[in-house]
Amino acid sequence: MKSDFPEIQGGGSLILAWQIRNKRVLVIGGGEVAAGRIVKVLNADAKCVVVAPRSGLNDEVAYRVDQKQVEHVDRNFEPSDLDGADMVMCAIDDPEASTQVWKLCKEKRIAANIADVPPECDFYFGSEHRDGPLQIMVSTNGNGPRLANFVRRRIAATLPYNIGTAIQRVGMLRKKLRKVAPNIEEGPKRMAWMIKVSDKWTLEDLCEMTDEDMDGLLGFYKPNTVPSLDEVRLAQPDGAFDGPFLI
Template sequence: MAGKFPEVQGGGSLILAWQVKGRHVLVVGGGEVAAGRILNLLNADALVTVICPSSGLNPEVRHRVTQKQVAHVDRVFEPTDLELINLPTVPLTTGAPDMVLVAIDDPAASSQIWKLCKKLRIPANIADVPPECDFYFGSVHRDGPLQIMVSTNGKGPRLAAAIRKFIAGQLPKGVGNAIERIGILRAKLREQAPEIEQGPKRMKWMSRVSDSYSWDDMCGLSEEDMINLLTFYADNKVPTIGTLKAMRGGVDSEAIDVFDGAFGFCVGC
């Protein structure tokens, strides 16, 4: 029986897509590493507070501050910063931080912040100090809704970047746009069949749709194509892309003469 189950491979990380939209994240530091962290957070729609003297802000972080994309506390970190609650000078904050990212060139201060976070049970990441990280930042490829992260569990960030570039080079052209179109179709299907008991059928039908069309086909799905495609859901069918194209302009699917590959011959009639 044991041979039928996957072997446990310890030493890994639990890779998750952490939803930080609307969450308050504290970034300590304003250099190049902090700039990368801040961009990742803003891309995930987090509310970001940066604690760093103005003299330590690099051009990118300074731009984020100037454009009011992040809140800025112009001084070094203080322990009470882990209890921030709507400071008048930090209008974007919504309370104590849900996450802390430290990117400063001071190992002793970084470790102290780590210990404070542990005491308050706030998830934290101390740049370049794997033992003092609740989570790691992998090398990420982004194409619209598609995100692929490569992690070496803190052992080889440069190698992770190389592997990420290799994987990105193997992906079909337009894959991000195709995923976007399928996401829109899923939302429309949920509106059409919102009942909880429809869940299994929705999932299986969407899987068949994804398996039936090429990336280019999915990229080319128009609003009209999606509406026509959804008419096949009730019968749990998935039409060919040719059928969908033939239905454009209001043509009913039953009126389409689909060639089935059969030929008839009459010899000597």
């Protein structure tokens, strides 16, 4: 029987934007894979702790340590290192030791990723495209990381060069809008109005939009209209919007 609802495709992962700001993330290992993990952790504004002998650090990890971007424990992993950890990433060339880390994490209910061992992972890393606030991840659920890179490059090649800047500007406008209309009941109207702005204005318009343009545009929120960028600027005599609608 045909259904109008989406077909279920098992075998996938729940892809989320996991907020780990200020969380304590333990990275075990100091090689190339660990270096990549560290960059991802620091980009997410988490507190990164690296456990590995100094002699085993590659140049990049050693740099992070020397710059005090990470906390360094100069020795091999010990079970007590898991105390206080919110997440664990293990990247060492020792399958038995890695499996032991996995088992300990399971006992303590700590989310863990054991590099190159999909069955011993609570989460996977995908191939990521980053442009300011924009993050796009392609995952093959551990089946083909190299293919994920290929797909990610193809997607990135189709994006406008200024998409990251446009998103930043939209984020700034949304923050200003919440100050203009802070009440909870305004939520649906705020969302609908922002959709109108995003649909009417081009990426170039959004990138070019200044703080003064934002303030002028917000003057059209209460009457629930969306002028063009040119119309917003025409309503700003001498570069200052007189705000006839902000009443």
